[in-house]
Amino acid sequence: MEVHKGRNSFFDGSLLSLIGWSILGAIITFFTLGIAYPWALCMVYGWKINHTVIEGKRMRFQGSAISLFGHWIKWFLLSIITLGIYSFWVTIKLEDWKARNTVFVN
Template sequence: MQQAQTLESRHGHKSFFDGGLAQFIGYKILGAIVTACTLGICYPWAITMIYGWQAKHTVIEGHRQQFDGSAAELFGMWIKWLLLSICTLGIYAFWVNIKLLDWRARHTYFQN
């Protein structure tokens, strides 16, 4: 209860983002390095790491968000989307960003 009251009273707003720029840059750099070192195989891990950080620092109407997506699941989706793009001669690629947003929304919820 104390945490909910604290979250609701930040600068008089119920919705806010409390992440810092230095952390965001650090996470982006770490994700880029790991992705480059693994030749792109760990890109889903980098995405889920960033999504988790963003959700952890987002409060909407006094409720903090949480992200529970896993890199392994996203990797499987990535393979499926790649195969569908190949089978449709690249046409399915137009839907990949929408599918990624949908996947992210299904794995983001309110913590409290």
């Protein structure tokens, strides 16, 4: 990998914040019996992306839990219809959704 001078990439989040957001996400998911998992996922992923700078450009996550929840229902139903086969693609679809909802701020 080639290093470009003058271009900084870094992550400025703290371990304590990551632990706090992860615990909050787990608690929310647990107490809603998994229904709020898309919200918890957006919350933690958003925190990670919002603290990431690539080549001097800060990233921002603009996905919403409501949007993800709609996809989650669709993916769940497709997994049921295909007797679980579609569930192998859910991880890839989730990564695609994350990428489509991640932008550069500056």
